[in-house]
Every structure is written in C-alpha cells, then in structure tokens.
Amino acid sequence: MTALTLSTAGAATLRADALVVGVAKGAKGPVVAPGAETVDTAFDGRLAAVLETLGATGAEGEVTKLPSPSGIKAPVVLAVGLGAVPEQGEPYDPEVLRRAAGTAARVLHGSKKAAFSLPTEAAEDAEAIAEGALFGAYSYTAYQGGAKEAKGGPKQPLAEVALLGAKPRDKAYKAAAERAQVLAEELNRSRDLINTPPNDLTPESFAAIAAAAGKDHGIKVQILDEKALLKGGYGGIMGVGQGSANPPRLVKLTYTHSKDAKTLALVGKGITYDSGGISLKPAGHNETMKCDMSGAAAVFAAVVAAARLGLAVNVTGWLALAENMPSGSAVRPGDVLRMYSGKTVEVLNTDAEGRLVLGDALWKASEEKPDAIVDVATLTGAMVLALGNRTFGVMSNDEAFRTVIHETAEEVGEQSWPMPLPAELRKGMDSPIADIANMGERMGGGLVAGLFLQEFVGEGITWAHLDIAGPAFHEGAPYGYTPKGGTGSSVRTLVRLAERIADGELG
C-alpha cells in the first residue's frame, strides 16, 4: 500500500521522482494554480507560457510532463489540469482536486515517490488530494508477470506520496491524512476483491477473507455455511447457490462501538459469479460478472473502515454470498422458494438472483431492528440503462433518507440519483402460485427490483437500496482516480453515512 506523508519541505528541496502541480483553465489560456509558485519562479515566471507551448490548456484530466528547471530537486514536473479557474475567492472543488491527484498518481505508476503541491487552503483539500492520490495509486497485478519482482513485470503503483502545503502538526490535517489512508486501504481492498477472478473468489474464500480481516480489526465475524443456511430456512440464498459447486455463505460482520450508539445495518449482494443460471446470460453479458459481488465488497470495506476509524456508531454488515450457476441441481424457472421471511417466491428468471439472496439477508438484518438498513447491489441492467456507467440509483421507503444518501454521496464525490418506488409496479410481480414472483414488468426494471426488496424489509425500518450496477465495474479507459475494473463504488458514501450517524447529524 502506498505510504502517505505530510511534508514541511519546500517544493524545491524535496527529494522525489516527480513534483505534481496544478494548472487551471483561464480565459486566455492555462493559469498556474496555487502550490506551483516555486516551480513558476524557477521558470522565471514563465510556467504558464511553457505549458501553453506544450499544448496544455488546464482542462480536467490533462497531464503535461516537463523536465524540471534548475533549482527544483525532483527531476520531473507533472502539471495536472484542474478545469476552470474558480470564481474569485472560491476554493477548488474537492472532487476536482481528488480527480487531478488521481490522474497524476496513475501517470506515475512505476515511480517510487511523488510530491503533490496542489491548491490546499484547508484540511479538506489535503484530504481530497490524499484520497485521489491513494485511490489512483492502485493496480491489480496479482495474476501478471509471474514473480512480482521479475524484470519486465507489471508496473507497481506509486510507493510514496508526499503532500506539500499541508500542515503536518495541525490536528485537522493529521486526522485528514489518517482518514484518507484508512479509506484508501479499504476502498482498494474492495477493488481487489472485485477484480479477483471468480475461480479464486468463491463464497467460501470470500467468507474466509472476511473472517481474517475481522480478527485484525476487532470485528466479530459469524459465518453461516450451507448446512446452517438450509437448517435456518434461507431459501433465497440456498436457491441461488444450489446450482454451484461452490456453496453459499451468509457472513455477518459486527462492529460494536457501544450499547447506546445507533446501529446501521449494511447488506451487500455477493454473487461471486453471475452466469444467469438456467436463464443463462448470452456471451457478451457474462465476461464481467465476477463484479456481481461488488455490493458485498463495499459493505465489507465500509465495516472495516468504520472499525478502524473508531466511529461512534454500531455497524453490522451482511454479506449474502452465492455463485449463480446452471447445473442439474440449479434452481429452475418455475421453482418456488420459501424465503427466510416465510414468503414464497416463484422464480421466473434465475438471472434475477440478487433480489433472492438480498431478500433473505434483509429480513435477517431487520430482525435486529437497526436504526437504518442500507443495501448495496449490482442489481439490474435497467439501472445502467437509466443512469449510465457512473451513477448509482438510490431507492428508499423514506424520502428524507433517500435525500440523505444522495447528498452524502455528493459530499464524498460519488454520483448518485434518487429513484422512485412506484406502487403500481408491484402487481407485475403477482404470481398465480406464490406470494410474489422474482420478475415483473420489464419497463422500470430497476424500480421493480427495488419494490421486490422492500417486501423483505421489516415493518417500520428505515431502508435504502443502492443499485450500483453501472459504476461498480469500469470497462473504459481509466480516468481521474478510477482504474479499469472494480471501482469501489459506494464505499465512501457508506463510510460517510456512518460518520454522519456517529456525529448525530441524522437525528
């Protein structure tokens, strides 16, 4: 994991492979951002002109590498675009800083140490820059290049990030750096899990990883294996898992702060591979389906982060783990399952498996009467069609709570959008032989899935559902701090939500 330091050294004297500065987009060309003064002086005040000659405009995502002028110890200056210059007196948007730092860190893969001298007016800015750099300094190389140290093997992420312009002895800055480090380690842990191929990440191995992490961080971990699930009547999780050679698990993670703290329950969809089952997905739709456990990975990471940060809130995580495979023992379209809640479900499409495992986990989580439940799932292709690849949908039985989630996501730089749960879509799931079917109208499929889940939330419990099918797994070119593959979608929102509850912000 990349090391982070707050440095008091000047931009000129710090030993590093590269010095990162910001360049913004002004009305008449690139403008050097605060933090780049030393470099600008070393260029005799011509840094903006040099950058413009090199084709830089200051646009977001832009990177310009230039050899350092004499007087700067780092051999390379890396100028990252910050977009439009903020209005007079306004600070840079933290998400702009986060993405710029992430872009720089990605470009510096293979380097040992980089110094970041981006605009830092407050601890909040330092935190965003630290996060961006640490999120960007990520690559998944576990299966590449034989021995890791081998020559010609994959480039390793930036080993050390030094933040300049932060105040190392100031409490707020120290806390910001610590939080960024924990958040990045846990977010990157969730990415590793998502990127792990499904032959190696099974419900059983995922549960073992959770148990080990629990030990390390004082989190109680309880695992229900297939025998316990059968005995306990978890028809949804068992039904989905019954076609696979890798049996299902339900993992409970308990971080307890104190008896009188509020309790937040997090429930994650953990399909380690979604083939669709007997309703098999066609080629072209199954290549990335190892990502179907991204919700469980996010929940897992968020619980560990909450524990490591010592938040004054109790957080319970439920990982509903199963592999959805077709076989002679698989659940069939037409089968009826009895869920943990006692409700029966007619399985019309075995590819709508997420709601089945989540239904059991939601009901189980509800039994403990938490103050709120948030589930996270790569649940529907319909949500991807609605909101695209970078925005998750938020549904809830409580409009105010839905707004809280949306605003919390915005605060940490995650894109989300409130979606409705229109009551009239429920009748599309009426079944002639069971209490409900696992499929309804095609139109509004993401909302139909949300309505199904709602049936398994205990009476009177505040609940929200995050459909992260779009942003969980990034197939395009990397941008900002977002790599190819698992993104860690919703981890930051969940951790911030837990913090806000801990701080008593949500009543």
Ligand code: BES
């Ligand atoms: N895991 C998929 C949803 C998904 C799609 C995740 C794209 C990530 C990217 C889910 O289990 C699924 O297959 N849902 C079906 C539901 C339908 C059969 C009612 C879908 O969305 O098509």
Ligand code: ZN
């Ligand atoms: Zn599916």
Ligand code: ZN
């Ligand atoms: Zn799925």
